[in-house]
Amino acid sequence: MTCERKKAVVLLSGGLDSATVLALAREQGYALYALSVAYGQRHDAELAAARQLAADAGVVEHRVIRVDLDSFGGSALTDASIAVPETPGDGIPITYVPARNTLFLSLALGWAEVLDARDIFIGVNAVDYSGYPDCRPAFIAAFERLARIATKAGVEGTSFTVHAPLIHMSKAEIVQTGTRLGVDYARTVSCYQADAEGLACGRCDACRLRRDGFAAAGLADPTRYAARGG
Template sequence: MALAARRSPTPDIAVPETPGEGIPVTYVPARNTVFQSLALGWAEVLGARHLFIGVNAVDYSGYPDCRPEFVEAFERLANLATKAGVEGDSFKIEAPLQFLSKAQIVQVGSQLGVDYTLTVSCYQANDEGQACGRCDSCRLRAEGFKAAGISDPTRYQ
């Protein structure tokens, strides 16, 4: 039980506030694998063959499941592990944000009408949804808005 307690997420995790080396403590084991697996199962039931994921491998924190290798490997897995894939009705994993900078993502979102006041990227947002303005995710988001020349509507603490 002590081991499980040490592994459970708590607000006391020391979230990095400057870029560091290696995979940060904000990494969630197998997060995108779990999400894509659930999406794959549902897609096969619905007859959908394109699965979309919002990973980014340009301005990101170094998570292994945001890399092109992960997307490519999951697509191979999807086509090996499903009836549809084995029978030639192939799946395609789409990662339209993967090679865009944060500035480009902000620009595309703005063009599509995304209301960024309804979004938060912070690892340490408070109960009111206000971002810390210091963590890696806040830093990358703020830099993206600045580089895009768009006012950052993020509510900060």
């Protein structure tokens, strides 16, 4: 008699971090249910990358949900009239998308409850990151508390665990972990203004963090850059 594998919902953007988290969840033996969100992001080439990564990982199911955060704007990632910054600045950058991870985790929580899954994985990082408030340990802990009181399963005594295995890792450590697990980072898209083919600009904050991570890890950067970047 074989034991049924535990199910996990993995938020999969198509970027470097989420690809690493997917590989970690797979290593831990979970039956994987990947969830991507088309939220009106200007770099929607990441969704094609997510589909490829999900297929490569052999997930049980991959769903892409559409939520038009570009209706609100307020971020360089969802409002084409706001330029993506190409030099580091002070404070929380304009690439912050209001309530994005709160929304993503809420969608993952809903699907997890339907699946009778109790584990959710997200690729947030609070070390080499852009300073977003919804990437911090306090946010993850608060969402777990919310899940206990906001769901039928939680009220009936079953708790959900939000796994954020990268949260205390440097970008170099993330790259090293994914490389060990066989992640093909050439398939991932991290750039905030990647073109339709997923080619990176080489100048935005996401590109800088990614490039520095590979350099610090002592590994070749497989990122596909547009001719003007890199």
